[in-house]
Amino acid sequence: MQLLIIDDEPLICETIAMAFPGDQVISSLTAEDGIAAFLESPPDVVLCDIRLPDMSGMEAFEKLHRIDPKVPIILMTGRGTAGTAIEAMQRGAFEYILKPLDPDTLIPLVCDAAETSRMTRTPAMVPDPSAEDQAVDASTDLLIGACPAMQEVYRSVGRVAGQNVTALILGESGTGKEVIARAIYQYSGRAAGRFLAINCAAIPEQLLESELFGHEKGAFTGAERKRVGKFELCNDGTLFLDEIGDMTPLMQTKILRVLQDQTFERVGGSETIHTNARIIAATNRDLEQAIESKDFRSDLFYRLNVYTIKLPPLRERGDDIALLANHFLNRFATELGKQISGFAKEAMDLFKQYRWPGNVRELQSAVKHALLEATGPVIVPAFLPDVIREPAAHESGRVSTSTGSTTNTFDFAEMTRQRLQAGSEDIHRDLVSIAEREIFAEVLRHTDGNLTQAAKRLGITRTTLRARLESLGMSVERSASVTEN
Numbered sequence: 001m002q003l004l005i006i007d008d009e010p011l012i013c014e015t016i017a018m019a020f021p022g023d024q025v026i027s028s029l030t031a032e033d034g035i036a037a038f039l040e041s042p043p044d045v046v047l048c049d050i051r052l053p054d055m056s057g058m059e060a061f062e063k064l065h066r067i068d069p070k071v072p073i074i075l076m077t078g079r080g081t082a083g084t085a086i087e088a089m090q091r092g093a094f095e096y097i098l099k100p101l102d103p104d105t106l107i108p109l110v111c112d113a114a115e116t117s118r119m120t121r122t123p124a125m126v127p128d129p130s131a132e133d134q135a136v137d138a139s140t141d142l143l144i145g146a147c148p149a150m151q152e153v154y155r156s157v158g159r160v161a162g163q164n165v166t167a168l169i170l171g172e173s174g175t176g177k178e179v180i181a182r183a184i185y186q187y188s189g190r191a192a193g194r195f196l197a198i199n200c201a202a203i204p205e206q207l208l209e210s211e212l213f214g215h216e217k218g219a220f221t222g223a224e225r226k227r228v229g230k231f232e233l234c235n236d237g238t239l240f241l242d243e244i245g246d247m248t249p250l251m252q253t254k255i256l257r258v259l260q261d262q263t264f265e266r267v268g269g270s271e272t273i274h275t276n277a278r279i280i281a282a283t284n285r286d287l288e289q290a291i292e293s294k295d296f297r298s299d300l301f302y303r304l305n306v307y308t309i310k311l312p313p314l315r316e317r318g319d320d321i322a323l324l325a326n327h328f329l330n331r332f333a334t335e336l337g338k339q340i341s342g343f344a345k346e347a348m349d350l351f352k353q354y355r356w357p358g359n360v361r362e363l364q365s366a367v368k369h370a371l372l373e374a375t376g377p378v379i380v381p382a383f384l385p386d387v388i389r390e391p392a393a394h395e396s397g398r399v400s401t402s403t404g405s406t407t408n409t410f411d412f413a414e415m416t417r418q419r420l421q422a423g424s425e426d427i428h429r430d431l432v433s434i435a436e437r438e439i440f441a442e443v444l445r446h447t448d449g450n451l452t453q454a455a456k457r458l459g460i461t462r463t464t465l466r467a468r469l470e471s472l473g474m475s476v477e478r479s480a481s482v483t484e485n
């Protein structure tokens with residue numbers, strides 16, 4: 001990540017830089033210098049003080065925002081100037097943060113901004129059917145795949161992008177729902193506007209509510225300041241609601257209202273706010289089944305289901321597996337500076353036979369793994385992850401796990417180093433998934449496959465556990481011995 005700090009206090013710049021070791025941090029002590037640095041090399045995220053010696057932070061924000069509205073700008077402010085920062089957010093600033101800076105707030109906020117920056121600024125392109133060989137640079141996410149189901153997906157993106165309607169993207173974990181959401185945004189008339197994403201399964205209800213709708217000062221314990229929510233920030237923009245199938249009943253009701261009449265109130269507020277944010281929703285859950293089990297509101301489903309795009313699981317994409325594997329091989333080999341000419345037939349056969357519960361994301365990781373292991377110019381089976389070479393040995397009786405019943409110790413520090421070396425930008429999700437698989441499989445083994453008891457022992461809700469198992473490809477349906485109560 002490239003971070004630009006604009007603050008006239010060198011100590012503050014140094015302290016922030018220390019919080020982001022390994023990232024490229026540029027510090028400017030004046031607004032003019034900051035704007036020059038921004039023009040020279042657009043950063044991923046800007047942290048800008050609201051009081052600067054040569055112009056107001058608001059003025060600096062507006063200048064930077066005009067140069068590139070897609071770069072997230074976080075304003076640093078004291079309590080006395082928080083009102084100005086809120087106004088800046090309504091004009092396009094990403095967030096504001098109170099001084100003195102608290103690393104526990106600063107670091108996740110900057111990471112969230114960097115992720116938004118990536119999603120908004122990395123073009124996601126569907127292939128051009130008329131181009132023989134489509135060349136794209138590494139900073140573009142070109143969707144790979146030519147099977148009939150993917151071609152239908154590309155046509156759907158083309159059809160829905162230009163219409164101002166809600167889009168629902170369905171598909172197993174790792175099938176590319178986020179890339180498709182970004183493609184819809186980038187091909188839409190709102191491409192110059194905001195694109196904000198939120199994972200509805202990852203945060204507790206109260207936090208999700210205030211993230212989406214904002215809150216007034218004092219709305220609840222800890223609400224020390226007013227907050228502008230994503231629906232308000234995304235007026236005229238696009239809001240990507242990921243894992244929508246995991247929302248609580250209260251959140252479902254609130255989202256339904258926004259979809260019905262485009263209005264909402266901030267938490268603890270009485271002012272009715274209008275939003276025309278375009279919603280793109282995604283889930284890996286079977287919503288029709290969730291309606292049957294009363295976990296999802298049918299009226300919300302019909303509102304979301306205006307235009308639905310279904311992404312096929314990777315195992316059903318035939319020759320696309322080879323296309324994707326070769327694409328990732330070329331990309332990562334270049335990044336790693338490795339001379340690899342391709343896959344041996346035996347290795348590709350294993351790829352084609354494997355079930356890919358984690359879909360394209362898992363294929364990406366497998367290719368990276370193979371490249372790191374490779375000692376020769378061709379990827380042979382020995383370089384592939386064990387789970388692909390010997391899938392049967394990795395099936396447990398009840399839930400698919402990567403270790404079965406064998407004891408396995410993971411060296412997460414080493415695994416992290418390998419991924420850092422491989423240039424991975426998905427380390428958190430990748431390693432957390434590995435850890436989760438082991439934990440869930442072990443607890444479920446202990447509870448004899450009983451989901452409710454497992455959720456209790458894990459300290460999470462049964463809905464969350466079920467959703468996580470599904471998203472990890474640890475399908476509970478396929479296993480007769482996992483019970484629901």
Ligand SMILES: Nc1ncnc2c1ncn2[C@@H]1O[C@H](COP(=O)(O)OP(=O)(O)OP(=O)(O)O)[C@@H](O)[C@H]1O
Nearest residue numbers: 142143144145172173174175176177178179360361
């Ligand atoms: N057709 C494709 N071509 C190239 N890359 C792809 C394709 N589909 C997915 N990817 C890549 O695979 C990874 C996973 O995709 P993405 O995050 O969009 O999946 P997802 O369905 O949103 O997953 P989850 O449900 O777990 O959030 C990303 O790095 C994405 O760029």
